[in-house]
Amino acid sequence: MADVARLAGVSHQTVSRVLNESERVSSETRERVLAAMTKLNYRPNPTARALASGRSKTVGVITFDTPLYGPASTLFGIERAAHDAGFFVSVASLRSLDMPSLISTSDDLRRQNVEAILVIAPQREVAQALTQLPHDLPVVAVEAGPAEGVPVVAVHQFEGAAQATRHLIELGHETVWHIAGPGDWLEAVDRVDGWRQTLEVAHARVPKLLVGDWSARSGYELSADLVRDPGVTAIFAANDDMAAAAISLAHRMGFEVPQDLSIVGFDDTPVATSVWPSLTTIHQPVAAMARAAVDLVLEEVHRARHGTGTPRQLLHPHTLIVRESTGAAPPPEGTDAPGDDGPPHDGGP
Amino acid sequence: MADVARLAGVSHQTVSRVLNESERVSSETRERVLAAMTKLNYRPNPTARALASGRSKTVGVITFDTPLYGPASTLFGIERAAHDAGFFVSVASLRSLDMPSLISTSDDLRRQNVEAILVIAPQREVAQALTQLPHDLPVVAVEAGPAEGVPVVAVHQFEGAAQATRHLIELGHETVWHIAGPGDWLEAVDRVDGWRQTLEVAHARVPKLLVGDWSARSGYELSADLVRDPGVTAIFAANDDMAAAAISLAHRMGFEVPQDLSIVGFDDTPVATSVWPSLTTIHQPVAAMARAAVDLVLEEVHRARHGTGTPRQLLHPHTLIVRESTGAAPPPEGTDAPGDDGPPHDGGP
DNA sequence: GTGGGCGATGTTAGCGATCACAAGCCCGTG
DNA sequence: CACGGGCTTGTGATCGCTAACATCGCCCAC
Structure with missing residues (x-):
């Protein structure tokens, strides 16, 4: 800095002023200083600045x-x-x-x-x-x-969960099961609230809450009970990993998504598009x-x-992104018909 | 710092010495200084230290x-x-x-x-x-x-890819297709080399290379051609996302993994365990x-x-983690046994 | 003509540590 | 007894910059 000042024929303080864009420097001087800085390839030292100014x-x-x-x-x-x-x-x-x-x-x-x-x-x-x-x-x-x-920057978790739940209800599902995140996460709690209240407003039964830990593994374990139960037609998982795990498990147990079971995730992470069927989920503008x-x-x-x-x-704002993992509720137990199940059972080997 | 020095009855330099754990301070003095620091809740200022010492x-x-x-x-x-x-x-x-x-x-x-x-x-x-x-x-x-x-810290990509490929060959697959990462990634290139050389050593045919961009989407698109082709029984994708996408696509087109098609990924990301079947992949100790x-x-x-x-x-070291997405090669075309292929070509079982 | 105001620049102190060197002390040795 | 040397401690400068105030012209108004 001293070198710059010397070369420009001014005091170091004037150089400092140029650096800090103070208005109290004549444009002529400023030019000279800037030229000197360029010529010497001068770079201010942030450490020194921090020490002196506190910023x-x-x-x-x-x-x-x-x-x-x-x-x-x-x-x-x-x-x-x-x-x-x-x-x-x-x-x-x-x-x-x-x-x-x-x-x-x-x-x-x-x-x-x-x-x-x-x-x-x-x-x-x-x-x-x-x-x-x-x-x-x-x-x-x-x-x-x-x-x-x-001050907080976030998306409205409650609303997001409500929208996800509503989506499923509107598809004709009688109610929606929820695999939540750990109770010490605010987001998890808010999502549970959004889910529950939406069900209540829709006069739907509020099923037992399942609490996971965000991991695919927990989603896997928790959905085991659900998938077995034929009464379960719609699951809203509190994040995409758990939702993806639920899809996996459903497949493994021979069910089809979304024909037998609709699943919604949350977050819209890359997982959402890399599973099949791709996940309907709530996007957050990270x-x-x-x-x-x-x-x-x-x-x-x-x-x-x-x-x-x-x-x-x-x-x-969050956004509900409808992909392939959600669909109309399957018809009630007895009937059984939809043409979506792949080739009719009687045509095979 | 001056306050500490005063309270301890020493010079600021001695305080500095205590701070920097110099050995040239008598333990008695050190104690006194430390006590003063504690009492005043003194914390050294890293900015000043950085300015003075350059560290x-x-x-x-x-x-x-x-x-x-x-x-x-x-x-x-x-x-x-x-x-x-x-x-x-x-x-x-x-x-x-x-x-x-x-x-x-x-x-x-x-x-x-x-x-x-x-x-x-x-x-x-x-x-x-x-x-x-x-x-x-x-x-x-x-x-x-x-x-x-x-200096570099990394895993041996070549070896990892070789191990993945070898795993598939040893399962009886005639050859292995590869969905690579973008050519400007070193890891992608090394994985291609590892794959290719392993095939050559095994005297297996080296199929056409498919190049993706790590994304599930690209994996999806590229595997479309592969999955359709009945000659393809094993795919090694350069990362888990693309591998997961290949699994999705296979399912969508009515094939089973690993019965019809074995798939290996790379990285062992969370995706690997959240898809079904879970991915055999190469773990890197990140x-x-x-x-x-x-x-x-x-x-x-x-x-x-x-x-x-x-x-x-x-x-x-990398580690091959064998999960569920890989299995023995299906029997060669003509013979046909598993009921999965849809109607058998030769007139039925 | 002279004092006041204002814009542009310079001067002098720090910011809070470290570094290089000097100084004091105590001890052993010739 | 004086001198050298190892420990421990202190002194002053310094790192590169900004803050606060001082200074210097210059122009204007009374």
Whole structure:
């Protein structure tokens, strides 16, 4: 920087002003400085800037170590959006889901001088702990259920689940079974609520709730009971993996989807299109949410110098994507007819 | 820090020495300083340390924006390992796969004072560009094919593909079709080579190569031709998504897996267990690789002060995981026995 | 003509650590 | 007894930048 100043014949402070786009520099001087910077291939040192100004142009992301599709792609979306805004991204992953872990992780980031923190943590405990975090740094939760006092970017899980359930009811199914996610996930809870209330509104019986852990394995095990039961014609799984597992199991036990059983997933992950029949599911605009979260948190950073605003909750639209895993309810037990079952049984070898 | 020094009755430099675990501090003094730090809840400021020492305790990760399972879980693995080593992680994603993009991304990180860079970029172009990166910073490639002059942590793709192919040959299949990944991915190329050479060694015919783009969709489209052809009894897809799609398509067209068609995938992603029948596939120890990559790069950082060592390539073991999608080859055409083919050509059983 | 205001630039301190070197102390040795 | 050397500790500069205030012209109005 000193070199640039010398070459441009100005003081280092003027160079700094050019760097920070202060208006108080004559355009002539600015040109000279810029030329010098180019010539010397000068690059400002963010570390020094961070030390001097307290601003690091970095946002921290707290996430947790999981192979789940949602969090991973959210992280990439955040990186992209932050980069576009000229910010760096520092990630830290949660060791466990308790309060101390959250605090210590956020301290790590804080000490790195991040200007804001984005939390990708859909678990109830984390969402609660969030409200306890020191308020000196803007914090935004992504993909979390609404939490008091903390800005959130998410989709309306309740509505999504309701729409999925409604879809099945409208296809003529008497009721819909639900394979839920773990009870400590906000999303899981909201989806259960959406499912239940929709059934109630439709005056449908509310079957026993099955609770999985998002994994295909759990979906597999839980659907075993369901598939065996001829009364079960429609399943709404709380994510695509469990839904895909239910399809697998149905096939294995000799049933056809959707002729015998309709299945709906949630998330619209790649799995949804790689199974057969492809999954009807609820799409969440992950990339858009990530971008919105970054916008929101940077807005907050900007505002931190002026007045305080109220935390906002940004709800993004979900979309029901109807693919092949859902269809009309099979006719009641006795009858048995539909031509969809493949070649009539009597024609074969 | 000044406060700590004052409280402990020492100079700031002594505090610094305690912080850096220098041996040149008497244990008595150290105790006093530590006590003062605890009492004041003192936390060193990494930014200042980075500025003064040039060491930031941060590693940069360059990845690219993709929903693929491998890169995402590698990133988390890296974070975990780095954190355990007391390092922060800063991520930057590649805009495009060309050289300028790589340079500029690495410059971003470099300017952040990262001490090393990990690159998750399995594309050939990126691997090549890596060798051009300035050598002032340790660079390690993860999940990339071996590239000259750059340390690499990966599994032996060639061997993995060979093992998958051999598995099918040993089950009695005359030959194995291959749905490859895009030609600009090193992994894809190596897997093709492994497949081809194994066939040649077994004196099996090498069928026409099909090239997909990792997506389920491409797997779907490409397997259409294969599944129709009764001569095709075994398919090795270069990743699980494409393999799962092939299974879907086979089902859709009325074939059974593995009775009519055996299918092997690669990667052992969650998809592998959520489809039916579950996929036989090649497992890659992603987490272990991530950890190894961090170890390697930190070792390099450490060594940077002393002599220079030779770049290492760390090859991790893959594992063939036999699940349900592979089985013995169906008996040759004429004989025909399983009732699955639909009406037998020769007049019935 | 002179004081005030304003835009452009320079000067001097830090930010919070580390580094290089110097200094004090205690001990053993010639 | 003086000197050298190993430990431990302290001093001042420095990393590259920004913040706050000082300074310098210049133009305008009374």
